[in-house]
Each structure stands twice: as C-alpha cells, then as structure tokens.
Amino acid sequence: MYPSRFGYESPKTVEEAIAILDASGGEAKILAGGQSLVPMLKLRFAAPEMLVDINNIDGLRYINVEADGTVRIGALTRHEDLEYSDVLPTASPVLAAAAHLVADPIVRTRGTFVGSVCHADPQGDWAAAMTALGGHIVAQGPNGKRTIEVKDFVVGPFQNALAYNEIAIEAVIPAPKGKSTGSYLKLERRVGDFATASVAVSLDMVGDVVARAGSALAGVGGRTIDATDAVASLVGQKLTEENIKTAAEAVAAAAEPRSDHRGTSDYKRQIVKTFVIRILTGLAESSQKAA
Amino acid sequence: MSSLYDEVAPAPAEGVPTRRITVTVNGEPRTIDVEPRLLLAHMLRQGLKLTGTHSGCDTSNCGACTILFEGRPIKSCTMLAVQADGHSIETVEGLATSSELHPIQEGFKQEHGLQCGFCTPGMMMASKALLEKNPNPTEDEVRWALSGNLCRCTGYQNIVKSVLWAAEKMRAESN
Numbered sequence: 001m002y003p004s005r006f007g008y009e010s011p012k013t014v015e016e017a018i019a020i021l022d023a024s025g026g027e028a029k030i031l032a033g034g035q036s037l038v039p040m041l042k043l044r045f046a047a048p049e050m051l052v053d054i055n056n057i058d059g060l061r062y063i064n065v066e067a068d069g070t071v072r073i074g075a076l077t078r079h080e081d082l083e084y085s086d087v088l089p090t091a092s093p094v095l096a097a098a099a100h101l102v103a104d105p106i107v108r109t110r111g112t113f114v115g116s117v118c119h120a121d122p123q124g125d126w127a128a129a130m131t132a133l134g135g136h137i138v139a140q141g142p143n144g145k146r147t148i149e150v151k152d153f154v155v156g157p158f159q160n161a162l163a164y165n166e167i168a169i170e171a172v173i174p175a176p177k178g179k180s181t182g183s184y185l186k187l188e189r190r191v192g193d194f195a196t197a198s199v200a201v202s203l204d205m206v207g208d209v210v211a212r213a214g215s216a217l218a219g220v221g222g223r224t225i226d227a228t229d230a231v232a233s234l235v236g237q238k239l240t241e242e243n244i245k246t247a248a249e250a251v252a253a254a255a256e257p258r259s260d261h262r263g264t265s266d267y268k269r270q271i272v273k274t275f276v277i278r279i280l281t282g283l284a285e286s287s288q289k290a291a
Numbered sequence: 292m293s294s295l296y297d298e299v300a301p302a303p304a305e306g307v308p309t310r311r312i313t314v315t316v317n318g319e320p321r322t323i324d325v326e327p328r329l330l331l332a333h334m335l336r337q338g339l340k341l342t343g344t345h346s347g348c349d350t351s352n353c354g355a356c357t358i359l360f361e362g363r364p365i366k367s368c369t370m371l372a373v374q375a376d377g378h379s380i381e382t383v384e385g386l387a388t389s390s391e392l393h394p395i396q397e398g399f400k401q402e403h404g405l406q407c408g409f410c411t412p413g414m415m416m417a418s419k420a421l422l423e424k425n426p427n428p429t430e431d432e433v434r435w436a437l438s439g440n441l442c443r444c445t446g447y448q449n450i451v452k453s454v455l456w457a458a459e460k461m462r463a464e465s466n
Contacts, residue, residue, distance in 0.1 A: 005328055008371070038330075038370065041328075103439075107351070109420075
C-alpha cells in the first residue's frame with residue numbers, strides 16, 4: 001500500500017510551518033511522529049494535498065517540570081521520552097503509568113505525545129490521561145498563541161479544536177494542588193491492540209485529603225469520556241472503602257461501552273469499576289503509609 | 292527511476308516533483324531521488340535493493356520492517372523516505388561483517404529462533420536496540436521489547452532464548 005500523492009515541506013521553524021499551513025487554506029496536514037497519520041495515508045482514509053513535516057524544527061522535544069510542578073511537554077516529545085523519563089514518575093504519575101502502555105515499543109520510539117492528543121482517537125491513551133489531569137494544549141497560529149483545555153480541545157472522535165493554520169506546540173499539565181498522584185490502567189488482548197477499557201484517575205493530595213480529582217476513560221465509548229464529575233465527591237475527603245466504591249460506580253456509569261468481540265458492555269463497565277477501585281485503593285494505601 | 296517504483300507505486304508522472312535525499316545506510320551514504328509519498332521500507336527494498344527489511348502487514352502492526360533510525364527501532368513502513376534525509380539508519384544487512392555473524396544472528400541460529408524467517412530481520416533489529424540500551428535484560432524485558440514484533444510460527448519461546456543467548460555472548464565479549 002502507498003499513499004496518494006501529496007506535496008511535502010519540512011520547515012525549520014514554527015513560524016515557517018504556520019505560514020505554509022496558512023497558505024494551504026486547509027488542505028495541509030501536520031506530520032509529527034506519523035504513527036497514526038502514515039497508516040491513514042496508506043489506507044487513504046486521509047489524502048491531504050500537503051504534508052508539513054515538523055520533525056526538523058528544533059526545540060520541540062522536551063519534558064519540563066517547573067518549580068510549582070507544572071509539566072510542559074513539547075510537540076516532538078516521543079512516547080518513549082515519557083516512558084524513560086526520570087522526572088515524570090514524581091511530577092505526573094498518571095503519565096508515567098500510561099507511557100509504557102501506549103501502542104507497542106516500536107511505535108513509541110517515533111509517535112509523539114502531543115500528536116496523539118491531536119489525533120483524538122477515542123481509544124487514545126494520552127487524550128484520556130490529559131483529560132483526567134485537567135491538561136491543556138498550547139496552539140500557535142498566525143496571530144500568536146492560545147491555550148485550550150483538553151476537554152474542549154478533543155471535540156469528537158478524530159476531531160480537535162485546532163484551526164487549519166494552527167500547530168499544537170505544547171501540552172501543559174497544570175501545577176497540582178499538593179502532591180500529584182494517580183495512575184492509568186488498560187486492558188488489552190495483546191500489545192498494540194485497541195484497548196478493551198482504559199481508565200485514568202488523577203488525584204492531587206494534601207496529606208491524606210483529596211484536593212483535586214479527575215478521571216477519564218478510553219475505549220469505552222465513541223469518544224474520550226471525561227469522568228471528572230464522577231470522582232468529584234472525593235474532593236475534600238480522605239479515601240475510604242466506601243467513597244472509593246461510590247466513585248468507582250459513578251465512573252463506571254459514565255462509560256458508554258458497546259458489546260463487541262472484546263467483550264460485552266456489562267463486562268467493560270465492570271472492568272472500569274474494578275480499575276478505579278484498584279487505582280484508588282492503591283493510592284489510599286500509599287497515602288496511609290506516608291502519613 | 293522506474294525500477295524504484297516497480298511493485299510499489301506508479302512511477303512519478305511527468306512534472307511530479309522528486310527530492311534528492313542522502314541517507315547513511317549501514318554506515319554508507321546513499322543518495323537517491325524519491326517522491327515524497329514513497330515509504331522508507333519501499334525505498335530500502337526497491338530503491339536500494341536491500342531486501343532484508345521485510346514488508347509484512349503494511350498496516351504498521353507486525354514490525355517485520357523494523358530498522359534502526361538514529362539508533363532507535365522504527366517501523367520503516369510507517370515513515371516516509373524523505374524524512375530520512377540527512378539521517379543514519381541501520382538494516383539487518385548491517386549486522387554481519389563479511390566473515391562473522393553478529394551475536395544476535397548467531398543466537399537465532401543456536402537457539403532456533405526462526406522457522407520461516409519472515410519476522411526475523413525485524414526481531415533482530417528490535418533486539419539490537421534493546422541490547423544497546425540494556426545489555427543484561429531479563430526474560431520479561433526481552434518479551435516486552437519484542438512485543439511490537441509479531442511472529443506467526445515459533446511461538447516466541449526460541450526468539451526470546453536467542454536474544455538472551457546473544458546478550459550473554461555480547462557481555463562476555465565486552466569483558
């Protein structure tokens with residue numbers, strides 16, 4: 001298989017890339033890691049007139065943790081950069097937990113974090129993790145930069161809020177209220193398969209009290225599901241067996257799974273509930289140990 | 292020009308722009324004209340006649356086309372040839388010297404790490420990347436590192452043994 005014909009540009013600066021996008025009038029597509037785009041080009045699900053390859057732009061591959069705990073991830077940061085990062089396990093345990101579950105190890109060397117969020121696949125791990133974390137995307141266009149919350153950025157399956165002449169140049173995870181904790185669990189039949197169900201839970205803890213709670217799901221609906229409202233009852237509380245169970249049931253209720261060859265909708269909902277209990281119980285145990 | 296596009300894609304029509312790129316392949320700079328839509332795997336196989344890199348699934352799943360791009364394993368069917376311009380890549384042809392097999396190749400021979408051999412080049416390149424990063428992997432780490440490469444005949448047991456065999460040999464050689 002081979003893609004249909006397209007023009008190709010490999011600009012050296014973000015400004016140059018934006019100018020090419022702007023001139024294309026919406027017929028150009030950005031190529032970053034290409035691990036979703038190139039397969040789509042080969043299948044001809046996508047047939048843009050122009051590809052703007054941003055891989056030759058310097059300074060977009062970084063994971064920066066600021067003094068207040070804000071995490072900034074550049075547009076060319078590969079999945080494996082997150083997987084092998086020394087700083088993420090402390091700065092953002094949710095991202096650290098998800099990093100080695102994305103696709104397969106060879107896709108992770110090339111695919112990008114920001115590109116995955118932009119791709120907005122309902123199965124995508126990063127869009128779910130970012131939604132749970134309350135993250136946002138910094139988009140740059142001809143008129144400068146704007147910041148878009150991920151829950152507003154992912155507007156539907158395979159759709160994001162970028163204008164045709166904008167580039168998502170950075171993902172930002174806001175500074176935690178207290179200590180950033182949480183995890184990401186995914187059930188897949190084999191590595192690289194679409195997930196049967198994936199669950200992200202992010203809690204900011206002050207001592208053993210929850211200061212902020214977020215959750216999101218992948219693979220159990222036609223879109224990334226924001227389940228943050230379902231865990232809101234935990235805020236201001238210490239984690240207990242009862243409130244963990246209540247939150248897990250609420251998150252499972254927010255799922256929109258469909259029965260298919262990976263399992264029935266009831267089964268998938270049960271997986272979601274079990275994963276939430278597993279993550280929260282783990283956090284409760286470690287916060288008790290720390291206290 | 293026509294030979295490059297045989298079996299892959301129609302040759303560029305009159306007026307379709309190609310790009311002249313230079314890629315260091317197994318240590319040797321190679322210059323070639325490519326149309327932007329040409330996949331790296333196709334450039335290697337048809338353009339440079341390096342048919343050791345296999346094209347398996349064509350859908351970015353199987354890992355048979357795994358090569359090293361700047362030292363890291365990538366699926367060469369999921370990257371455009373133009374993107375390799377100015378970069379260094381290694382293929383399975385770069386493993387052996389004229390007189391000696393690479394320890395990874397020797398491992399696959401000793402431990403019967405292949406039956407039909409189709410997935411083997413990708414398995415070996417993914418293994419090379421693993422052993423460069425982690426010279427003393429556990430069995431689990433080998434399985435994890437190869438989880439992006441599919442084999443439909445050996446059931447993986449002997450592939451994992453082959454990589455562990457190679458790791459031991461390479462550690463012994465570096466001591």
